[in-house]
Amino acid sequence: MTDFESYITIEGYPTEDALQRIKDWEVRDGIGLLEFVKENLWTYPQYIKQKDGTWHLSTCGWSGNEDIINAMTENQVWWSLYWTSSARGGHYVFDPMRYKIDV
Numbered sequence: 001m002t003d004f005e006s007y008i009t010i011e012g013y014p015t016e017d018a019l020q021r022i023k024d025w026e027v028r029d030g031i032g033l034l035e036f037v038k039e040n041l042w043t044y045p046q047y048i049k050q051k052d053g054t055w056h057l058s059t060c061g062w063s064g065n066e067d068i069i070n071a072m073t074e075n076q077v078w079w080s081l082y083w084t085s086s087a088r089g090g091h092y093v094f095d096p097m098r099y100k101i102d103v
Contacts, residue, residue, distance in 0.1 A: 007040045013064040014041050014071075022071040030082045030096030033072070041068055053097050059090030066090065 007018035018041055025033045034055050038048045043065055047058040059065035069092060073079050085093045 012043060014067055019067060019071040022068065023074045025075055025078055027075070027077045027081060030078070030094075030099070033075075033078060034094060034096055037068055037072075053095060054084065055094045055096065057092045057094070059092075061090055 007015055007021075009015055022033065022037070025036075034048075034057075037057075038045055041064075042048055042057070043062050044058075044060050047060055049056045057065075057069070059069060069090075072083075081099050082094045082096050083092065084095050084098070
C-alpha cells in the first residue's frame with residue numbers, strides 16, 4: 001500500500017488519519033502542508049493553482065475537499081499564518097511564504 005492509498009478511502013474521501021495529520025502539521029512548514037494536500041488528497045487537483053507565490057484551492061463543492069479545508073482551519077496557528085482569503089463557492093487563497101519562522 002502506498003502513502004496515497006493510506007490517505008484516501010475506497011470512496012475517495014480523506015481518511016481520519018490524513019485529516020489528523022493536517023490538524024497536527026508543523027506550523028513552520030507553510031508550503032509543506034499545501035504540497036501534501038495537493039499530492040495526496042485533493043480531488044480535482046486541477047483546481048489547485050500556484051500564482052505569484054500564492055496557492056489557490058477550490059473545493060468544487062466536493063465534501064471531501066471541504067473536509068480537508070475544515071481540518072486545515074483546525075490547525076489554527078498554521079491557518080492564521082498562511083490563509084489570506086476565502087470566496088463564496090469554496091475558493092481559498094494561501095500565502096505559504098508570508099512568514100518565515102525560524103526556531
